Amino acid sequence: MKLIRYGQPGQERPGLVDDQGRLRDLSAHISDIAGDVLLPDTLARLRALDVASLPEVSGTPRIGPCVGQVGKIICVGLNFSDHAAESNMAVPQEPVLFLKPSSSIVGPNDDVEIPPGSEKTDWEVELGVVIxxxxxxxxxxxxxxxxAGYCVVNDVSERAYQLERGGQWDKGKGCDTFAPLGPWLVTRDEIADVQNLGMYLDVDGKRYQDGSTKTMIFDVAHLVWYISQFMSLQPGDVISTGTPPGVGFGQRPQIYLKAGQTMRLGIEGLGEQQQRTVEARA
Known part of the structure; x- marks a missing residue:
C-alpha cells in the first residue's frame, strides 16, 4: 500500500494511493496514519479493504508528512561509503547516530526555510524507515x-551549525522544515529489495545526487537492530538511513542552498518530493 496524509498542516486526513494513482480517503476506517495504525494487524486490515469502494479525493490537496505524531527521527551519519569518501571522513565502525526533532517535520512539497544568517544549508536525499x-x-x-514501511526523507542540514558550532550534529539538523517526509509511506511488502533502490536529488534542474541504497554501509535490518540496543523504537518513529554522494558539502567548490531555489528528489518506488527554499520566518 501507498499510504498518504493530505490536507492543511495540523488537519491532515489519512488516505491511500490506488493502482491508478488516484487518492482515496481512509477517514472512515482510521483517524490518522500514526501510532497503532502502523501495527501489523491494522495494516493487514487496511490491505483487505475494497479500494474501489473508498471515496476518491477530488482536486489537488496539499500532501502532508506521510506519518503523523512522530515520536523521534533517528538519523544515521556517514552510512554510505561513497558519501563518507566525499566528506573526507573515515568509514564508521558502528553506525553514527543523531536525532532530528519532530518540529523539523514538514510535508514533501512544503517550503524549506533557510535559517537566519545561514550560509551552508545543504541537501541529503535519504531512505526513511518507519517503525x-x-x-x-x-x-x-x-x-x-x-x-511498517519506507518513505523519502530530505535530511536538510546546515553544515556550519553542524560542524563549526561546538560539534553537536543536532544543531545543524534540527531547524524547522529540515525533515520533509513523503509523499507516501510505502508498506514493506511493496518493496522487493530495500537494499537496491535508486536515489536522486536535483537542485534547479541539475542532478547532484545519483546513488543507490546498495552502497549503504549498514543495511536497514542492521540499523533497526542496532538502534534498538540503545533506545526503544515505537510505531511511527522514523529512521533516516544516510545519504549517497553529491551533497553540497562534497562539491568542489562547495555549493549551498539559497532562497528561491527548487529541490527535487526521490527514491525508486517511494515517490518524489519537491521543495522551494525560502528565508525563514518567525
Missing part, C-alpha cells in the same frame, strides 16, 4: 518484522 512495531533489544534476524 510499525515496538523494537527493544530485538534480534537482528527479526529486525524487519518491526518495519
Amino acid at each position: 510499525g512495531k515496538t523494537a527493544k533489544y530485538i534480534k537482528k534476524e527479526n529486525a524487519l518484522e518491526h518495519v
